Amino acid sequence: MPPRHLIIGAGTAGLNCVRTIREEDGGASEITLVAAERPYSRMVLPYYLDRSIAESHVFTATAATLATWKVKTHIGRKAAGLNPQANALTLDDGTTLEYDDCLIATGSRAVKAPVPGADLPGVHSFWTLEQARAVVAGIAPGSHVVMVGAGFIAFTILNSILSLGARLTLVEIAPRILPRMVDDAGAALVETWLKKHGVKILTGATLVRIEEARGKQRLRFKKGPDLLADLLIMATGIKPNLEWLQGSGIRMNHGILVDDHLRASVPNVYAAGDVAEGKDGVTGLPAVHAIEPTAMEHGRVAGANMAGRDVTYRGSLNMNIVEVCRLDVASFGAWDDPNAETFTGLRPERSAYRKLCWSGDRLTGAIIIGQAGDVWTTNDVGMLKGLVQTAVRLGVWKEYLRRNPFDLKPAFIASRATGQLLPQTILGRPSRAPEIPTTVSP
Amino acid sequence: MKALRIVPEKCTGCLRCELACSYMQTGAFQPAKSVIRVSPYEGHTSYAPYTCTQCDEGWCMAACPVGAITITAAGAKDVVDDRCVGCKLCTIACPYGTIFYDPDTHKAFKCNLCDGAPACAEACPTAAILYEDVAAADWLADFAVERSARLLAVGGR
Numbered sequence: 001m002p003p004r005h006l007i008i009g010a011g012t013a014g015l016n017c018v019r020t021i022r023e024e025d026g027g028a029s030e031i032t033l034v035a036a037e038r039p040y041s042r043m044v045l046p047y048y049l050d051r052s053i054a055e056s057h058v059f060t061a062t063a064a065t066l067a068t069w070k071v072k073t074h075i076g077r078k079a080a081g082l083n084p085q086a087n088a089l090t091l092d093d094g095t096t097l098e099y100d101d102c103l104i105a106t107g108s109r110a111v112k113a114p115v116p117g118a119d120l121p122g123v124h125s126f127w128t129l130e131q132a133r134a135v136v137a138g139i140a141p142g143s144h145v146v147m148v149g150a151g152f153i154a155f156t157i158l159n160s161i162l163s164l165g166a167r168l169t170l171v172e173i174a175p176r177i178l179p180r181m182v183d184d185a186g187a188a189l190v191e192t193w194l195k196k197h198g199v200k201i202l203t204g205a206t207l208v209r210i211e212e213a214r215g216k217q218r219l220r221f222k223k224g225p226d227l228l229a230d231l232l233i234m235a236t237g238i239k240p241n242l243e244w245l246q247g248s249g250i251r252m253n254h255g256i257l258v259d260d261h262l263r264a265s266v267p268n269v270y271a272a273g274d275v276a277e278g279k280d281g282v283t284g285l286p287a288v289h290a291i292e293p294t295a296m297e298h299g300r301v302a303g304a305n306m307a308g309r310d311v312t313y314r315g316s317l318n319m320n321i322v323e324v325c326r327l328d329v330a331s332f333g334a335w336d337d338p339n340a341e342t343f344t345g346l347r348p349e350r351s352a353y354r355k356l357c358w359s360g361d362r363l364t365g366a367i368i369i370g371q372a373g374d375v376w377t378t379n380d381v382g383m384l385k386g387l388v389q390t391a392v393r394l395g396v397w398k399e400y401l402r403r404n405p406f407d408l409k410p411a412f413i414a415s416r417a418t419g420q421l422l423p424q425t426i427l428g429r430p431s432r433a434p435e436i437p438t439t440v441s442p
Numbered sequence: 443m444k445a446l447r448i449v450p451e452k453c454t455g456c457l458r459c460e461l462a463c464s465y466m467q468t469g470a471f472q473p474a475k476s477v478i479r480v481s482p483y484e485g486h487t488s489y490a491p492y493t494c495t496q497c498d499e500g501w502c503m504a505a506c507p508v509g510a511i512t513i514t515a516a517g518a519k520d521v522v523d524d525r526c527v528g529c530k531l532c533t534i535a536c537p538y539g540t541i542f543y544d545p546d547t548h549k550a551f552k553c554n555l556c557d558g559a560p561a562c563a564e565a566c567p568t569a570a571i572l573y574e575d576v577a578a579a580d581w582l583a584d585f586a587v588e589r590s591a592r593l594l595a596v597g598g599r
Contacts, residue, residue, distance in 0.1 A: 012507065043507035047527040052548070057508070057527070293505050293535055300504070321534040326545055330534055372545045375474055378530075379539040386537030396594055404598045409481060412539065413492065414587045419580035421537050422497055430498040434509035 003029045005306050006089060006097055008079045009105035010035035011042070012292055013273030013299035015061050017103050020303030022069050023432050029307070032072045032097055034079055034089070037129065043292050045132045049139075050160035058129060079106060082248045084266035101268040101306050104245070104256060105299065108238040108274040108290055113148060113173075117210030122217050124233045126157055138231045141165030146219060146229035148207060150177035154235035155322040155329070158199070162325070169200040169227060171219070176203050181320050181331050185346060186367050189353050190329055197325040202227075238290060240275045253277050255288040260312045262302040270306060272298030281315025282333040282364055282388065289316045297426050304427050311427055317389055321381065326372045327351055330381050333388040335365035345405030352377075354405040361398045363387040376409075383412040390420045443517040444573050446553075446560060448491055448581035452570035455480055455489030462565030466556050477542055477553045478562045478571075483589035490585055491562070491571055494519070494540035494553035495578040502552065505535030510550075516558035521550050 005021055007014045010033055018031055040058040047053045066073055078092040082104075089097045110127035112118040124138070125131045135157075139145060143166040147154045150172035161168050170177065176187040177194075191201055206222040210232065217232040240255050251257045251265035255277035262270045262278065273295035280287040294316040304311040321330035334340060340357035347353070350371065357365035366384040370377035387394070387408075394401070397411035425431065460476035468475045478493035500519045503511040510525030511532060521532075528548035533541045542551050553560075555573075563573040 041507040043529050043531065044527045047529070053527055057525075060508070292507055292531055296504060319534050321530050323530060328530070332534075372543065375542065378533050378541065378543045379479075381533050382536040382539030382541055384539075385534055386539065389537050400594055400597065407598065409492075409539070410483075410586065410590060410593060413481070413490070413582050414590050416580060416583040416587075418495065418538060419583060422495060422578055422580065425499040426504065431500045431504050433503065433513040434506070435512065 004098065004100045005029055005031045006099035006102035007031065007033045007105065008089065008102060009107055009273070010037070010039035010061065010075075011105060011107045011273060012295035013105035013107070013276075013302075014103065015039060016296050016299030017105065017272060017303035017306070018061070018069060018071060019434075020300045020427070021307045024304055024307035024309060027070050030072070031070065032074070032099070033066065034074045034077055034091065034097070036076065036078045038075055040129050042127065045126070045129065046157045046160045049126075049132055049136055049157055050163045079244050082245055082250070082269070084248060084250070084269055087268055099268070101270065103299075103302050103306065104264070104269065104271040104275055105273050105295075106241040106244070106275055108240050110153075110234070111237050111239045112234040113207060113236040115207050115209060117212075118234060120210060120212055120217070122212060122215075122232060123210055124231065126153065126233055126235060127238065135231065135233060139164050139166050143167070143230040144169070144228065145231045145233065146171060146217070146227055147233045147235055148219075149235035149237065150201070150203070151179065151235060151237070152181050152320050152322060153238070154233070155324055157233075158194075158324050162197075162199070166231075167198075167200075169202065169229075170194075171205050171207060171227070172201070172203045173206055174203065177201060178329070181322075182329060182367050182369070183336065183355060185344065186329070186353050186355065186369050189346070189348070189351060189369055190324065190327065193327050193351050194324060199325075238274070240288065240290070242275055253286065257286060260315075261305045261310075262298055262313060263305075270302040272302045279313065279315035281317050282391075284315065287316075287318070289318045291318065291320060293317070293319065300426055309427070313426075317385070319385065323372050327369065328372050328377050328381065329369050330384075331365070331367045332385055333357070333363075333365035335367050337365060340364055343402045343405050347406070350374075352406065356401060356405055358398065361394045362391045363394065364391070380408045383408050383417075386417050386421055387412060387415065390417050392417045392420055443575070444558070445496060445517075445576050445578050446493060446555070446563065447572040447574050447576050447579075449570050449572065450488070450490035450582055450585040452568045453480065453489040453491055454568055454570075455482065455486070456567065458565040458567065459491055459562035459571055462561040466561035467551065475544075477540070477551065483586065484592045488585075488589045490582050492540075492582060493562070495538065496553070496555065497538070497578060501535040501537060502532035502541050502550075505531045507531060514554060514557060516555045518553065518555035520554035521552060523547075523549055526550055
């Protein structure tokens with residue numbers, strides 16, 4: 001009998017797992033996919049919001065693609081319970097699915113700040129397609145949009161809100177914006193930039209209550225005047241969908257603890273993406289990196305191993321990039337390690353900032369902020385990633401970068417990072433193009 | 443599969459590759475839009491062109507959430523404009539720094555080997571850029587190490 005793979009979740013991790021299994025086995029196994037929603041990419045929802053793409057563009061694996069991949073689907077169903085002893089999953093409609101191995105890739109959901117009024121119908125999240133539709137319908141030119149939470153997720157839709165002609169106020173409980181993506185100096189630079197571009201920012205603002213006020217939302221604070229919003233978005237964090245695994249016996253910390261093959265603590269169960277707590281490639285310690293590239297790599301490695309390969313994952317690299325009003329903001333690895341030796345460079349007149357974090361002469365983390373119109377900013381983003389990913393020794397170039405933190409390229413090229421990178425692949429073989437594998441017969 | 447082989451010792455810094463590349467990619471002679479970029483060494487007495495290696499992993503391609511980066515018949519990873527939404531995940535995923543982004547079109551762009559006839563190689567008058575049946579390699583490191591003495595001694599440009 002062909003092996004039966006069960007994939008729970010059709011986000012980035014789940015679909016990359018499915019695709020990799022098919023790349024490896026050409027269609028020989030049985031794959032069943034359980035997904036609460038029709039598969040789409042959350043990464044592109046900001047571009048649906050600003051109407052630069054149609055809603056149809058957000059969907060990833062269509063029904064036709066899944067049929068070509070010979071995937072049986074349970075779309076619109078949620079996982080309700082896992083019984084690893086019986087190799088069985090129960091769905092929310094009572095259906096039981098048996099598997100030979102399964103992948104848990106149920107992702108995260110948005111959580112709202114626990115203040116009275118947060119569950120009013122006019123208080124939005126921006127995480128799922130359905131939530132995005134509600135926000136799209138609620139913003140008109142001249143609308144006053146208030147976003148509570150000034151972190152990465154809020155920043156991904158900042159441009160979209162402004163491009164729709166709305167006025168925007170950011171409210172952040174922490175003393176500064178982007179507390180988990182850049183350091184104080186970087187945040188100050190971004191804050192100045194945004195204010196210059198007409199965004200109102202309230203930091204250190206403790207929201208105590210939200211009230212409905214004739215179709216608008218009134219935000220009341222511990223200190224300071226109220227805010228009146230035509231549309232209120234809570235971007236106050238995400239939480240992995242793990243509750244349904246209570247009692248399954250799977251070891252969990254912040255996420256499902258997985259080994260270097262993405263295996264959970266019970267037999268035949270893998271986990272990937274936002275729900276997985278796997279190796280951080282920089283620190284070597286377990287970590288949840290709820291980011292798109294980690295979900296993709298986790299999904300591919302798990303898929304290859306489920307298909308019978310023996311692929312060891314080198315660990316994920318925490319990284320984020322967001323562009324706001326044509327300013328690129330990116331960070332990599334252990335950029336916030338308080339014990340690291342750090343070099344910084346600031347050019348306020350160009351709104352450019354660099355932070356390099358070191359262990360000896362190896363780069364362990366970095367922050368880069370610069371104007372999107374500066375070609376070298378984008379190139380430097382990649383080279384910083386390469387230096388942190390390879391942890392190549394920079395030798396004499398370390399001192400050079402202390403004095404010239406903006407002149408990365410000569411150091412990158414002379415570091416021989418390229419030679420280290422060229423043999424590196426996630427699956428131990430060249431990646432395939434994202435088309436449907438031709439070996440699968442419909 | 444053919445690949446670009448760079449012989450930095452032969453580069454004169456004439457920038458014809460950048461002009462040819464930008465013309466082929468965008469229809470304009472505009473080095474800022476070139477995806478091959480010439481760096482100066484030893485106080486502008488040596489030069490080296492740098493571009494995408496079309497690496498096996500294709501970090502950009504794997505990272506794209508909408509499958510907008512694919513492999514062409516020439517074996518190049520290329521951005522499909524109609525699919526690219528401009529999210530920049532490829533720029534952060536590529537560890538070589540060879541993805542570019544156009545803030546006007548909101549699209550990523552990169553070396554696509556000009557469908558198998560790279561304009562940079564054709565334009566290079568000194569055969570510093572060759573298009574040959576050769577494996578991807580780090581063509582620049584030895585040259586860069588050897589020719590960085592002045593930069594390191596002076597401590598900056």
